[in-house]
Amino acid sequence: MTITAIKNAVTEVLPPVTPEAYRQGMSSLAAAVNVVTTNGPEGRAGFTATAVCSVSDNPATLLVCLNRSASVHQVFKNSTHLVINTLTSQHQSISNTFGGKAPMNERFQIGEWVESTTGCPRLADAAVSFDCIITDVKSVATHDVLFCQVVDITQDPEADALLYYQRGYHSAAITARLSQRV
Helix, strand or coil, X not given: CCECCCCXXXXXXXXXXXXXXXXXXXXXXXXXXXXXXEEECCEEEEEEECCEEEEEECCXXXXXXXXXXXXXXXXXXXXXXXXXXXXXXXXXXXXXXXXXXCCHHHHCCCCCEEECCCCCXXXXXXXXXXXXXXXXXXXXXXXXXXXXXXEEEEECCCCCCEEEECCEEEEHHHHHHHHHHC
C-alpha cells in the first residue's frame, strides 16, 4: 500500500512506515492517560485512551480515537454522549482495568463513579473530566475519530496527571516539581 498527499503539489508517491516503526516512534510521544466512558442504549462502557486531542475552544471540542476492533466499539457507535476522564498517578489500576479484557461490569467496580450531566459515568477524583455530546464520527484507517462537544467540565486543580511514555506510566507532577527547582 502506498500513500499520496491530498495536495496536488506533491507528485511523489511514498510508502508509509511500517506499523512497528510507527508504534516505536509513538512510544516517544508522551500522552495523558484517559478513561472514556458512556452510558448509551447498550449500557455503561469504557476504555483507556491516550489518543485524545483538543480540536477547538469555540465551540469547545475534543476528539478521541477508538479502534473499530475494540470490544466497546459498538457501544460507543450507538451512543450520543461520553465523558473523557483524565487520570491521576493514583489511577494506574483503573487504566489497566479499562485497557484490558475485564468484563464491563468489573471495570466500574474500581474507582468512585458518579453520574455526569449527560448521564455518563464520571470518575469522581479524575484530574479533569470532559462531559461531551458526540457531534461527528469519521472513520480513518483502523479507527473511528469521535468529535465531541464539551458541555461540562469537572476539574481538580491540585491533581497531577498520569502520562504514558516509552511504554510506561509516569506522573506529570514529578515533571512539574522538577521544573520548579530550576
